[in-house]
Amino acid sequence: MSAGGGYLPDPRRWRALSVCLVGGFMALLDVSIVNVALPSIRAGLHATESDLQWVISGYALVFGLVLVPAGRFGDMHGRRNAFVAGITLFTAASAAAGLAQTATWLVVARLVQGAAGGLINPQISGLIQQLFRGAERGRAFGMLGATIGISTAIGPLLGGLLIQAFGVAEGWRWVFYVNVPIGVLAIVLAFRFIPSHADTAARRQTFDPVGVLLLAVGVVLVLLPLIQERQWAGRGKWLLLVAGVGVLIGFVFWERRYGRTRDPVVDLGLFRRRSYALGAMLGLLYFAGFTAVFFVFTLYLQEGLGYSALAAGLATVPFALGSAAAASLGGRVVTRVGRKLIAIGLGLVIVGLAGMELAVELVPGRHDGWATAVPLLIAGVGSGLVIAPNQTLTLAEVPVAGAGSAGGVLQTGQRIGSAVGIAAVGAVFFAAIMESGDFARAFRHGLLVTIGFVVLALAVAVVDVAAGRRTERSR
Incomplete structure (x- = not known):
C-alpha cells in the first residue's frame, strides 16, 4: 500500500493468504473434527450428554462471541499481531485439550480454543481487504469460502484417521495434539509473509x-x-x-x-442494506443446519451402527468432495447469477438431506454409510454454491472502510447459528433416543429439524431474489 492510498500489490500477498487460510482451516476444522471423537471422549472421560454438547456448542458459541471485538482489536493493534496472538492461544489450548483428565477440563480448553479461533478469523477477512483489490479480492474470498466449507465437512474424516492411527482409547487426544505443530509452523510463516503494517484508515480509538x-x-x-x-x-x-x-x-x-x-461494536446501519441484512440472516439459518447435520450423523453411525471413527469420517467424504468442486464454480459465476445461485444451492442441499432421510428409512442397518453417499454428494454441491457466494453478495454493498466490521458480524451470525442448530438438533436427537432407543429414528428426527433450518434459509434467499427483481423493474 502506498501512503497516499494508491494500491501497490504486495509481492507476498498470496503467500500471506496461504498462511491465513492454514490458520483459518485449523480453527474451523475444530468445529467438526471433534464429532467423531465424541464416543471416545464419553468413554475416556466419563462425559455426560451435557458435556458433549458443550464440547461442540461451547466452542462455536465463544468463537462467535469473540469475532466482532476481535476484528476491532486487529484494526487497533495490527492484524498480523492479532492473528499471531490467536494462533498462539489456539495452539496452547489444543495442547491443554489433549492433556485433559476430566470432562470439565476439556470443556474449558474448548472454550479457550473457541476464543482463539474467534480472534483468528476476522484478521483473515481484514487482511484480504488490505492486500487484494478487484478480481484478486474475489478470488481470495472464494478461497476463504471454500476453506470454510471443506474444513467443516472434512473434519470427521481427519478425526477418524487420527483415532484409527492412535487407537480408540487415546486417539481423541490426537485430534487436539495435531494442531500443535501446525500452529507453530503458522506462527513462523506469519512473521515471514504477513505484512506488519495495519490498515490505519480503519483504525478505531474506542472499543x-x-x-x-x-x-x-x-x-x-x-x-x-x-x-x-x-x-x-x-x-x-x-x-x-x-x-x-x-x-x-x-x-x-x-x-x-x-x-x-x-x-x-456493531454498525446497525449495515442492516438497512437489504443484501446485508438478508444475507446475514440466510447465513445464520444455513449454518444452523449445515453444522448440526454432521454432529448427529457421526453419532448415529458410531453409536447407533457401530462404525469406527474412520468409517464414520469416510462417510462424510462425498459432501466434502461436492462442496470443494462447487465452491470453485460458485466463486466464478456468483457476480453474474446473483442470489439465484444461492437459492439453487439451498434447493440442492434440501434435496440431498431429504435423500438422506429416505435412505436411512429404506436401507436400515450398517449399509447407511453407502446409502447416504449420493445424497451427501448432492448436499455438498449445494453447499458449495451457498457459503462463499453468500459471503460475496452479502458484503458487496458494504463500503470498504466498514468491510472488516461487517465481515465480523456476518461470521458471528454463522457461528451463533451453528450453536443454535447443534443445540436444537441435538436436543431432538437425544430425546428420541431416550424415548425409543432407536438411533435411526432419532437421526431422521434430527434431519427434519436440519431441513427446516435450510428451508427457512431458502425462503430468505427467495425474498431477496424477488426484492432484487422489483428494484430492477422500478429503475
Missing part, C-alpha cells in the same frame, strides 16, 4: 466495552436453555431466554446511542 458485554450476555442467556434443555428440569430455564432477548434489545438501544458520537 465499546459495554456493547461487547451486552452482546455476550444476551447471546449466552438465549443459548443456555437450548443447550441445557434436557439437563435442566422445569420450565424456569426458559426465563433465561426471555432475559436474553431483553438484554439484546438493550444492546440495540445502547449501540444506537453510542454510535451517535463514536464507533459502536
Whole structure:
C-alpha cells in the first residue's frame, strides 16, 4: 500500500493468504473434527450428554462471541499481531485439550480454543481487504469460502484417521495434539509473509466495552436453555431466554446511542442494506443446519451402527468432495447469477438431506454409510454454491472502510447459528433416543429439524431474489 492510498500489490500477498487460510482451516476444522471423537471422549472421560454438547456448542458459541471485538482489536493493534496472538492461544489450548483428565477440563480448553479461533478469523477477512483489490479480492474470498466449507465437512474424516492411527482409547487426544505443530509452523510463516503494517484508515480509538458485554450476555442467556434443555428440569430455564432477548434489545438501544458520537461494536446501519441484512440472516439459518447435520450423523453411525471413527469420517467424504468442486464454480459465476445461485444451492442441499432421510428409512442397518453417499454428494454441491457466494453478495454493498466490521458480524451470525442448530438438533436427537432407543429414528428426527433450518434459509434467499427483481423493474 502506498501512503497516499494508491494500491501497490504486495509481492507476498498470496503467500500471506496461504498462511491465513492454514490458520483459518485449523480453527474451523475444530468445529467438526471433534464429532467423531465424541464416543471416545464419553468413554475416556466419563462425559455426560451435557458435556458433549458443550464440547461442540461451547466452542462455536465463544468463537462467535469473540469475532466482532476481535476484528476491532486487529484494526487497533495490527492484524498480523492479532492473528499471531490467536494462533498462539489456539495452539496452547489444543495442547491443554489433549492433556485433559476430566470432562470439565476439556470443556474449558474448548472454550479457550473457541476464543482463539474467534480472534483468528476476522484478521483473515481484514487482511484480504488490505492486500487484494478487484478480481484478486474475489478470488481470495472464494478461497476463504471454500476453506470454510471443506474444513467443516472434512473434519470427521481427519478425526477418524487420527483415532484409527492412535487407537480408540487415546486417539481423541490426537485430534487436539495435531494442531500443535501446525500452529507453530503458522506462527513462523506469519512473521515471514504477513505484512506488519495495519490498515490505519480503519483504525478505531474506542472499543465499546459495554456493547461487547451486552452482546455476550444476551447471546449466552438465549443459548443456555437450548443447550441445557434436557439437563435442566422445569420450565424456569426458559426465563433465561426471555432475559436474553431483553438484554439484546438493550444492546440495540445502547449501540444506537453510542454510535451517535463514536464507533459502536456493531454498525446497525449495515442492516438497512437489504443484501446485508438478508444475507446475514440466510447465513445464520444455513449454518444452523449445515453444522448440526454432521454432529448427529457421526453419532448415529458410531453409536447407533457401530462404525469406527474412520468409517464414520469416510462417510462424510462425498459432501466434502461436492462442496470443494462447487465452491470453485460458485466463486466464478456468483457476480453474474446473483442470489439465484444461492437459492439453487439451498434447493440442492434440501434435496440431498431429504435423500438422506429416505435412505436411512429404506436401507436400515450398517449399509447407511453407502446409502447416504449420493445424497451427501448432492448436499455438498449445494453447499458449495451457498457459503462463499453468500459471503460475496452479502458484503458487496458494504463500503470498504466498514468491510472488516461487517465481515465480523456476518461470521458471528454463522457461528451463533451453528450453536443454535447443534443445540436444537441435538436436543431432538437425544430425546428420541431416550424415548425409543432407536438411533435411526432419532437421526431422521434430527434431519427434519436440519431441513427446516435450510428451508427457512431458502425462503430468505427467495425474498431477496424477488426484492432484487422489483428494484430492477422500478429503475
